[in-house]
Amino acid sequence: MNKFKYMFLMVTSIFAINIAAHAQSQKKAKSVAVVTGAQDREYWANLLYKMSSPVIYNLANATLKKNMPVEVPPGQKVDFFKKVTYLEAVGRTMAGVAPWLALPDDETKEGEMRKKLRTALLKGIANAVDPANPDYLNFRTESQPIVDAAYMAQAFLRAPKALWEPLDPVTKARIAEEFKSLRTRTGAYNNWLLFAGVNEAFLMSIGEQADPVRIEFAKRKILEWYQGDGWYSDGPSLSIDYYNSYVIHPMLVDFFKVLSDKKRISADMYETALKRMVRYSEFSERIIGPDGTYPPIGRSITYRTAAFQALGVVALMKKLPAHINPAQVRCGVTAVMHRMFDQCNNFDKDGWLVLGFCGSQPEIADVYTSTGSLYMATLGFLPLGLPAEDPFWTGAAADWTAKKAWGGQSFRKDYHVDY
Template sequence: MEERLPGADRLPVGRRPSEGLRLPAPDRALSSRTGYTRGTWLAVADHLLDSLGPWFTPSGAQVRLPGRGSWSGADCDGLEGYARSFLLAAFRIAATEGDDRLVERYTRGLIAGAAGEWPRLTPCSQQMVEAAAIAVGLHESRAWLWDRLDGPDQQKVVDWLSGFVGSKTWDNNWRLFQVVGEQFLASVGAPYSQDDIDSGLDRIEDWYVGDGWYTDGDGQNFDHYIGWAMHLYPGLWTRMAGTAADERLTVYGDRLRRFLEDAVHLVGADGAPVHQGRSLCYRMAAAAPYWMGMLLDASPLTPGQTRRLCSGMLRHFVDHGVPDERGLLSLGWHHHFLPVTQSYSGPGSPYWASKGFLGLLLPAEHPVWTDREEALPIDEDDQVRAMPAPGFLLQGTRHDGIVRLLNHGSDHAAPGEGEPPADHHYDRLAYSSRTGPELTADRIDNHVALVGPDGTSQRGRIRRIAVDGRRAASWWKVGASRIEVASVVLGRVEVRCVLVDGPGGVTIRHGGYAIADQQRPEATTAGTWAQTVRTDRLTSVVVGLHGYDEAGVRLGLDTNAFGPHSATPYLVRREHPGGPVLLVSAVVLSGDTVWPEALAEAIEVEVDGLRCVIRMAGGPEEAEEVVMDGGGTPAAAGETS
């Protein structure tokens, strides 16, 4: 029995489900929350791989997908399409201990590519990324593909992969591409450099910041790359290195276990990952670290929780029309949307989603596939979790399943290089599992801006103050001004205390969450509150509690990854008098009804200088007292305040 694409009747106007996607009937006994089983994962993998057929070049060495090319050029984009889909094919081959059709297809392309149709590996070239995928894929499908190649064909592949040896990579997660590439060479008896492997693994030790978190290279680079790169590749390396990895395996396992204690809170109850950071077109690749926890026996989650989380993520994207009507993964999130991508991404880039299918390496009899799904923390209670290592405060609400990431630490800025370039996916005060930032130069959502003759200010390098309990605080510089924000979580409400200290004569503008849809959200303003509501009742509200003069709603068109029509509520302080000014607001993103007037009446705020006392009806019995730093925290190393 087959089930039509889940949620097909709920797809937004103008969206069509992938024509060839046929899924097994949902198993509500085994998977009461998602209905998905191992058979569902296999069906989606098969559909993704089958849909690529028309896009292979005659030799099979490249997958030339339609769409905007990357900065690396067409030949590298074609290699990317092959390599990233080969990783999925390798997991699929291993899942059923062989698949002659896939083995033949990818073997033919492997030999032709290595013989000269692929660009050779040169220092810091994009080819290194794709070569790592090929190396991992060859290892995981070794018994059915590599071991069946004859000597001359194996040598062609070795010669191509040998471009890793002694070469240079970018000093971030790319160091791990060289590690797995050369470890594969070592595993097949080819020349390699143990020095390259050891130095790459040693280098990531410099980026370990504690609590299971790495930064991706120097600086405050925290996003999904920590899961789908910094934890994934060391885990894959241990599978390739065997007993030689035993000492590091213990360390990597302990770190992954601790990371997953935090990371489980980065996914909404509907399976949607928090929409923050770069390379979001990789989508369900965000499931990779949870599967790796099972593979390494290094997870705080039960097998049933792991499948509930990962299957929830896959179902979220399938329910939202991914893959598209052609069966392809497009550059975007729920739909093709180029502004959410980076210039390094080409049409084959989204196939890093293959990492999210890592669980297919777990055999059918593994408890992750046979145990009943179990509830995640957000399924049972509201969640507030402080993550000091990345500077995040996570706020999750059980009734609507929304996760909000309050960002007081990730700016994707290298240390000691002044203010970082503007980046929508790192410079906001908050992100969520149901919303994306407005991708316009005039930042408004989840941002405090100074608006004057020179335009709208940006949030630069994030200087941390504290992340603890239900609070987080940070500050940044805007010319001669200092902007400090403290977040306090009270149920579904975030109270934001904003201290602006600097020259007067500018307008202070503070936005809430931008919501987007196929239809224009409703917008309502009155006095010092503003509200936007989507057709499914997703609601964004800002309420001025102290210091603001008026409110408004900014409408957008084709500026948001979640839909063509977007709306952002915001607050305004018309004339900054100069010196320190403390403003207080309530910010809400909810799937339930919000009553702005009642919210304003329910929160009592007392402001005295840099001190703010907050009392909320129905909240904690004791008042929340926030004392703004006001410049008392020493600047980070190499910075001045």
């Protein structure tokens, strides 16, 4: 009897311990799960600062070419990439940080980070177009600079008061001349037409003579390549990848905004492009899995969080559809960032991004990819351009569509649109 009693006591004790442990783990899980929008914003800001600061501070110190590693895919030669990778890093980083740096100064830790980055970037931009500077960037040879000048242009269009107007007249004139020098080359018959168009639109926006042929060709072909339901093909053939977010929607909307403001296209044409981007953003929100993963499909997946640029632009413009709560976008994209950057080491020992999707995976990098290319990832952080008091950041944590769907919650059905 005593033996059975002893066994009973042992079993019940173990059961009680397990219950207590489970309750403790549940309590811990709940405490971890309750994260405020302010905490999400702090995480985004710190991550973007970590990602962008090596590019911006080295450019300001004229040490970018000296210190930035040039990692290339297996079998590719480094020498060619050294001609283009530095402008890639600068242009793409500028486009990603521009809305954030456009916010007014304040005394917060985040405000201090923004001010330091903006001050350094303005100095760096002057270095980038000074022929006597060690970090003078190559706009003049190869086709790739057409692409990355366009991201620099997009940065100026996104934050003119923060990044363009403070520049001195000599630097502004030099930038205009570098952009004009791009006209000696052409690129691929796909989204590259849009890069050329955006470069010309930027020149138009600062009062320079733009090339009407490049503008018209880009406008006509991109519209011709619209496939419906918010999707453009990347050239004559449809590709299932993230180029609608990396390039097409955000650049087309910025391109058409300049043309609309200059009365070169109708306001309706701009509004249609915007509506199509909003529709595409619905797909972007839905591809975020309940665990923060998303499909590694198509080329250029080493651009990482740039897959959510279009969604971020729509949130930044406060154009999210009524059925999408801004907080669910914040929580969904935050989940992606945690999954990608907390569970994978995407940086080398000196803080530079490495080739890969989730960690170092150089074998998945496309042949045109090098270290500078990777800074497209900054384009996933555009909602930081919304002030901290915006509902995007102050709203209570909310589940995104896939989390609702896989959690047995009610969620909105999805339907094709005709515009």
